[in-house]
Amino acid sequence: MYIPSYKEEPFEWYKEMRSENPIVRSGNAVYLFKNNDIVKILSDYRNFSSQFRDLLGSEMINLMNTKTSPSILILDPPRHTELRNLVSDAFTPMIINSYEDKIRKIASDLVDNIRKNDRVDIVNELSTPLPIAVISEMLGVPEKDFSLLKEWSDKLATSLGREPDIKTQYEMADYFYQMIDRKHNRDNIISRLSSVELDGKKLTDQDIAGFSILLLVAGNETTTNLITNMILSISENMDIYNNIIKNPSIISSVVEETLRFRSPVQSTRRYSKIDTEINGIPVYKNDFLVLYLGSANRDEDIYKKPEVFDPYREHKRHIAFGNGIHFCLGAPLARLEARIAIEELSRKVRSFEIENPSPDNRLDSDIMYGFNKLYMKIHD
Template structure:
């Protein structure tokens, strides 16, 4: 049997690895494919750290820290807890829910414009522009700056897992510094982040910029991929599309099953603070641990018929948004956007087909799963 590769088709590769090498050492890295093993690693931040800047060359780490504070994604407690509490205070689900009507209006406008064409790139016309417009409005970004977000987010998404794109991060940082240093003109979430305070502690400019950069990727690229992946998946399972048209209450379950079945984020990483083991495989101090969330979401020991798309399955405990202290802070917004878009899509679009994407159409990333373009026929 030839071993499938990640670039050919990740889900076949995951299946091969779960069955043959569920925990696999390669050099100074350890690759983990089973649900419970990944759950245990994500639950133990004391041993498996997210604080990768500790491993960087001191000069590079110093250069980054000077302008951009470490993201909450790569911090451990207590610093992570302190920073996340401040951000949660400003970025609360109630605030997000206030945007539902605006998200629906944006979705309607984009979908109605699509109806004038027979062949539509759903990425260019719907799943990319909507999250950018939403996150821009939430942050309080001027409309005419949105094209910059596309350039920056594409660069950052491509660099994930391949080392920091310092040039792009600096460009974005300079942009946000230009905004937050004019407090009288601030609005939206940026204004809230600049004013939030708990027990006398406020966010620094560097921390605000760091979170804004995180939202640019997490609030844009991942939601784009979730919408695109959902439309592709329901095109392959059309009975659920027709059911959704008659019963919109099914839509949240369709989104949750897509998150399991085609997760926008396929993997995450930690490093070992000390010598340890994962299911009998030795892990040495400073080893990089690769956790394949997309594989966990199709683990045969957890899900019955894991390769079957079934929104009505009872077990919905996927790992698309991670687990533990680093559970995705933007999950409520991503879910809301995807549900609203799918409701409006199934309302305006009576039927459609999808042109099967090629491997070249996939996003060039070892972490993100999605498509640069997806053509639908109306």
């Protein structure tokens, strides 16, 4: 089956697949492109599992789980429910919102820095450092270690969907172990994770290290891409930017439309626990299902003119953060960071231009949509 390389925009291909081959098999993988089919699979965790380690050899499972518990992203209930309930207590929208002032200060400083130059790479100067600084601050990591964390989380993000990077996982786990201090309550996520308790159960050191690693890997590159993709999308219609300057309350809609239009996570995966069929296409036990969220978010059965970036559209709902029991736990944080980034940018920069990114600057990933570099010319 033809799959576009990372250097190409995938959206025309999705459109063709939605119309001609909305569910297609290649080997033991089944690819899905329609919104309804994808939502159905994501909602049915009993038959379509996230627990891929069940398919791995026990040697690999032992290696992966020596220092950290498996992350909630790759667990099914009941363990998923138990762990998600515990970690959710340390990562509530209220706790996340309490970081608004700190996030604004970080974003404001970054934008001040950007304004010192006529031409800047906003990936390097804004979209990347903001989420790293924010999550590091939330976890209680000292500033001197931010770049180390960034290096580790990049390595793990690159290994997503490929061979697990055990060495980096071990290094990160050791780092987080030494931050766990169950005797003192501190104002950070690791400290909160150490004390949460539900039905007499607490998180182990392995659970805490595993979840901290997940926050970095699931949160950094995704939010970086959201901010970059949003600036690119706005730059294609600067009337939107002028409207933002006049009326910043529309920024939340611009964030949602970016999530739909250039979804930072283009696909996710499940495996089938049963022999079944989906819209007449047979699916066998242990088949991999590749679910194109980025295609579901442009499905013409759901959206009018899906190929237009329109923050004012009536139907704003999308599945960029997934659906069902694995719905992104960090969605409120990603939304907050993206909103604040644009609020600060639009307060301080009146007009800008984005240089068309070259195909070589696209991320080399079949899961993420974003850019390594995106150059902004500041006019004012």
